[in-house]
Amino acid sequence: MRYVRPETAEEAADLLGREEGVSRILAGGTDVLVQLKSGLVEPDLIVDIKRIAGMRDITPEDGGFRIGAAVSGAMLGEHAGVKALWPGVVEGFELIGSTQVQGRATMAGNLCNGSPAGDAVPSLVAAAAVARIQGPGGTRDCPVAEIPVGPGRTALGKGEIITSILLPARPARSGDAYLRFIPRTEMDIAVASAAVSLTLGADGRVAAARVALGAVAPTVRLVDAAAECLLGTGLEEDALAALAAACSAACRPIDDKRGTIAFRSQVAGVLARRAAAIAHQRAGRTS
Amino acid sequence: MKTIQVATTINGDSAEFVCGHDETLLDALRNRLGLTGAKEGCGTGDCGACSVRLDDRLVCSCLVLAAEAEGARIDTIEGLAQGETLHPLQQSFIDLAALQCGICTPGILVAAKALLDRNPEPTDTEIRYWLAGNLCRCTGYDKIVRAVQDAAAKMRSA
Numbered sequence: 001m002r003y004v005r006p007e008t009a010e011e012a013a014d015l016l017g018r019e020e021g022v023s024r025i026l027a028g029g030t031d032v033l034v035q036l037k038s039g040l041v042e043p044d045l046i047v048d049i050k051r052i053a054g055m056r057d058i059t060p061e062d063g064g065f066r067i068g069a070a071v072s073g074a075m076l077g078e079h080a081g082v083k084a085l086w087p088g089v090v091e092g093f094e095l096i097g098s099t100q101v102q103g104r105a106t107m108a109g110n111l112c113n114g115s116p117a118g119d120a121v122p123s124l125v126a127a128a129a130v131a132r133i134q135g136p137g138g139t140r141d142c143p144v145a146e147i148p149v150g151p152g153r154t155a156l157g158k159g160e161i162i163t164s165i166l167l168p169a170r171p172a173r174s175g176d177a178y179l180r181f182i183p184r185t186e187m188d189i190a191v192a193s194a195a196v197s198l199t200l201g202a203d204g205r206v207a208a209a210r211v212a213l214g215a216v217a218p219t220v221r222l223v224d225a226a227a228e229c230l231l232g233t234g235l236e237e238d239a240l241a242a243l244a245a246a247c248s249a250a251c252r253p254i255d256d257k258r259g260t261i262a263f264r265s266q267v268a269g270v271l272a273r274r275a276a277a278i279a280h281q282r283a284g285r286t287s
Numbered sequence: 288m289k290t291i292q293v294a295t296t297i298n299g300d301s302a303e304f305v306c307g308h309d310e311t312l313l314d315a316l317r318n319r320l321g322l323t324g325a326k327e328g329c330g331t332g333d334c335g336a337c338s339v340r341l342d343d344r345l346v347c348s349c350l351v352l353a354a355e356a357e358g359a360r361i362d363t364i365e366g367l368a369q370g371e372t373l374h375p376l377q378q379s380f381i382d383l384a385a386l387q388c389g390i391c392t393p394g395i396l397v398a399a400k401a402l403l404d405r406n407p408e409p410t411d412t413e414i415r416y417w418l419a420g421n422l423c424r425c426t427g428y429d430k431i432v433r434a435v436q437d438a439a440a441k442m443r444s445a
């Protein structure tokens with residue numbers, strides 16, 4: 001194995017693009033080092049991207065924030081601006097692992113790891129976040145929702161690296177929230193999860209909404225049918241019941257010792273309605 | 288290209304070592320630098336026995352490559368006491384019997400120090416959440432929480 005620490009994203013993409021063996025990108029390392037230890041992968045090349053300019057920066061951009069790919073959970077959690085604008089994104093990411101893991105783990109890493117249960121991902125999808133990708137041929141932007149294509153698989157091509165994630169600007173009277181179910185209180189993998197982002201109109205009714213579910217399908221899933229249940233409502237009981245039903249109907253979970261299909265589907269709906277209520281409350285607060 | 292030369296700062300002193308490309312910081316600390324305070328309980332980020340600070344951030348040194356330490360500042364349990372004088376956390380852990388086998392203790396002390404540096408007056412709940420990544424199979428945690436509170440109180444009145 002060869003460890004390299006390029007200075008630019010172009011150089012990193014070039015190294016990854018030309019590597020004929022197995023390669024891994026290293027940012028926080030909280031997944032990669034575990035894979036190394038377990039022998040799950042034996043990379044020929046490890047590309048540490050943390051010394052590349054901008055990778056550890058949180059930069060205001062067009063009313064939103066660009067989050068460098070190597071920004072840790074601890075760094076994001078200390079950023080008052082991001083917390084105020086996208087509290088659901090921050091709370092999802094902060095659920096991952098221990099204090100020690102938060103010191104290193106990154107949202108881009110959680111996304112690229114490709115787990116349907118990654119706690120950083122549903123809120124990013126609900127937020128309509130956009131990943132900036134450096135490839136051997138240049139850069140491109142891709143909605144976060146389109147990055148995961150299956151368990152452990154992403155839409156990234158050979159040599160491509162996510163260099164940052166853009167959390168967009170949002171109108172006044174907006175809020176988001178993330179909830180997950182785990183059988184213990186800390187440090188576990190979601191059995192089902194839900195993220196809701198919504199914006200209220202001047203009349204106090206929901207003018208825009210996005211709902212994303214985690215751990216209940218091969219990838220994190222954006223559920224348009226669920227979001228539609230909220231539009232034009234004041235989150236009355238029938239709207240929330242419709243939201244929960246639409247979420248449960250969209251679930252395609254696995255059946256395992258951590259949760260049955262029926263359990264995961266039902267819980268996803270319950271979490272979505274609770275997350276919607278929190279997002280709604282936060283949206284009211286920002287008006 | 289079998290090994291990498293790394294220049295770093297450990298507990299305030301500059302240090303240089305040579306390591307393998309796939310070697311963890313934990314292994315380099317223990318096997319190359321003789322700093323055996325950090326322990327390997329799991330090697331996969333689950334137990335916290337290997338906790339150190341990397342540029343002030345609390346991390347699991349088993350999840351860091353040694354090569355990543357280039358130019359960084361690392362603080363380990365070996366830097367906690369001032370010469371022969373124990374840190375208040377260490378003294379409180381002894382006074383209140385917050386350890387038995389001791390395997391988890393260096394990691395817990397490093398983690399607790401990181402907490403008190405940013406929050407000198409934590410609640411019990413804050414201590415428990417902060418230390419959730421530090422497993423102890425002996426004490427049942429209550430004595431650890433009490434020892435951290437004891438040290439925090441002494442540090443505040445010092």
Ligand code: FES
Binds near residue numbers: 326327329331
């Ligand atoms: S040895 Fe590093 S967390 Fe257990």
Ligand code: FES
Binds near residue numbers: 386388389424425
């Ligand atoms: S004292 Fe034995 S593991 Fe904590």
